[in-house]
Amino acid sequence: MWMSESIGCLAAKLSNYVQLTERDHAHLDILERETQTYQRHQEIVSAGEDLKYLYIVKEGWAYSYVDTRDGRRQIVKLHMPGDLIGFESLPSASVACSVRAASTLVLCPFVPTALNIIFSKAQRLAAILFAMSCRDQEMMVSRLRAIGRMDARERLIQMLLDTINQMRLTEPEISQPLVIPLSQTEIGDYVGLTNVHVSKTLIRLEREGLIARSDGYRVEIVNESAMERIVDYENNHRALDTSWFPEY
């Protein structure tokens, strides 16, 4: 655990959207004071526990997931640097989704009561957090559409586009091929398919010339616009509307 000298990860992501004041930065620093490192596949919290911490992703990827008793798993969200983890657990104070490291991972844990200060002393920041929570909902809508109404090929295309666009948030000129630290079983758990069918469908996408793969893990999105047309894609990650934010 150490003080971060550089700008925080959440602050970095948020400043893509809004102009942050000194005061905002000061409050955000409170949230990003502590860090904790995890290994790939390490379980960070398990569903059902009492909620102790919320997290900001500093480095690496994590994912939230839910299980059924008989072993089926659904991955709910991917978390990349600057993302917030655990807000769906806030209302009931018990963990709604288990969280696991998808790669080597650095998180900044903070206690929910830290929000107290933000709501009372930094209302504009509170509004920003609210907006991020709403944006999460927007992404869940798109995932629901994909899983509920798309076939395997479309689901994987949607996932790849979501992923690259989420990566671009922290690295706008991202270089291909992408390294996606998820096994095909995990990809299947994300899009609601089996690992076998993911394998077959990725091979199909490769034959169609939409993607290229190398080394087993690297994926290149070869024909992004064709893929966007197939799933009628729209990128959610645009600027924030701040017209309803409070002034200081």
Place this chain on the structure above:
Amino acid sequence: MWMSESIGCLAAKLSNYVQLTERDHAHLDILERETQTYQRHQEIVSAGEDLKYLYIVKEGWAYSYVDTRDGRRQIVKLHMPGDLIGFESLPSASVACSVRAASTLVLCPFVPTALNIIFSKAQRLAAILFAMSCRDQEMMVSRLRAIGRMDARERLIQMLLDTINQMRLTEPEISQPLVIPLSQTEIGDYVGLTNVHVSKTLIRLEREGLIARSDGYRVEIVNESAMERIVDYENNHRALDTSWFPEY
């Protein structure tokens, strides 16, 4: 359009969770000042439009949905009295989900800039709204699990349990049989199935003695605990943890 004398619908629902102050009530009244009535199946907003209003449901049911160009539809949420509509559209200021009346419906529209006042003058209420948004996410997690990893029978069971528990929020001792103002096509769009398969599966649930149906629209949940066991159900709609709320 008329002033409401009685307690607002949102206020009524929130007071199931938290003790609202005079001040909270005053601010909530601002949001519930106007009302607008719609007929069953009437379109209230369409995806892609500029966001003009957020809504609170006063009476009746609505649902949010998304379409694909080729006509597939996914219903995202059901909205019942006291629910908030449209928060997923807030970040981008453009409507993310179309909204339609499922029954005769009364809504209270309010402009997003009204949130400005709540965040700056009623921080505790802002925290409550934030908590409601997080709770929405929690429900989306459960829907994602259902649609991504359950078969038709389990999905319908999950939907029925979600529905009755959501109804209990405003009417704790709800009387069966329930009247669910959704066609089987709409139910299918909600759970990611065709109307044909919904029909067959409901008949199966009826034969199994889990539900009973009458009049075409009425559904009775005959064996709720058995249904809860089948889908490993847990009811999200419990008390709110308010320990992180700001004081006034």
Place this chain on the structure above:
DNA sequence: CGATTAGTTGATTAACTTCAAGTCCAGTGG
């Protein structure tokens, strides 16, 4: 070097969709 994990492949099976026909209304107009 065996042991484990991730991915691929093919055969079989199960679940769900599609298509098409038919029933049972409630509403409409002659």
Place this chain on the structure above:
DNA sequence: CCACTGGACTTGAAGTTAATCAACTAATCG
């Protein structure tokens, strides 16, 4: 009052998609 219409639901047959099962390959790691 009755024929006509359209919507919602049901039913059965046929077709498709994805799951399951099982065997095999390649890579990694002690």
